[in-house]
Amino acid sequence: MRLPSWLPWLASVILLIWYMQASAAAPRTVVIGSDVAEILAALDALEGVVGRDDTSQYPERVAALPSVGYLRQLAAEGILSLAPQRLIVAAAAGPREVLAQLEAVGVDVVRIEQGASLAALPDKVLAVARAIGHDAAGESLVSEIEADLARLAALREAAPEPPPSAMFLLSHSGMTPMAAGRDTAGQAVIEAAGGRNAFTGFNGYKAVGAEALVGVAPEVVIATRSGLEGIGGAARLWQLPGLAMTPAGREQRLIVCDDQALLGFGPRTPSALIALYEVLHGQHAGTGTACREVPS
Structure with a gap:
């Protein structure tokens, strides 16, 4: 039986659509650090997040994910068991040798260098937003944070x-x-x-x-x-x-x-x-x- 001439064309179209959808899907991501996890949640960017560290307990959607251990005492085996394509890590995450091991086997390790301070918070949000391609949402969140920081400063001034x-x-x-x-x-x-x-x-x-x-x-x-x-x-x-x-x-x-x-x-x-x-x-x-x- 001879196949219709259009069938190979249809199969190619279906394969192309599947490939485009797979390419557009968010990479499998493990997030390390409660601050980074909260920023991702606030940016509505938890799609593809498959794991977290022990400190990341908010929101419930993050807390429900499997944990890979404490952010300062990570082990490559536990992280790799989740088959991540990407790791987004807070400044305090480590040991650095473990992060280097993960990079060596092809995991994209995104380091958010801004630490635990109010002054660094806006830049930290922008760094996370840039890393995941949510720049506009990051700028909007920073505006809200800066408004709260300005209110806090005004309260202290009047204390x-x-x-x-x-x-x-x-x-x-x-x-x-x-x-x-x-x-x-x-x-x-x-x-x-x-x-x-x-x-x-x-x-x-x-x-x-x-x-x-x-x-x-x-x-x-x-x-x-x-x-x-x-x-x-x-x-x-x-x-x-x-x-x-x-x-x-x-x-x-x-x-x-x-x-x-x-x-x-x-x-x-x-x-x-x-x-x-x-x-x-x-x-x-x-x-x-x-x-x-x-x-x-």
């Missing part, structure tokens, strides 16, 4: 003096609670929200004793939701040695914030800092926002 003294408490299940000192994300968010870090006598995070707590006399404790859970809740927090003898302990003044929104330095961070400012300065209790005051 009453002296600024409230705050203690940022870092805790995870099974670890000794630590206070944020200088050069920490904890200090950065306190100051961005118009407060004063109570602990400036040391760098990094450090466990502090009763004498040190009484000496610096914080007026308010700021903790993240997971951090408060790690301690065992508000009732256990106020049992920490020395805390009851501070102004914060006597008033049992505690502000609890969403971990990733406040400390992720992603698209939600400016609005989370505005919420922290409003609660810290007694403008409202923050119910239903990224930060809220826990009743005593």
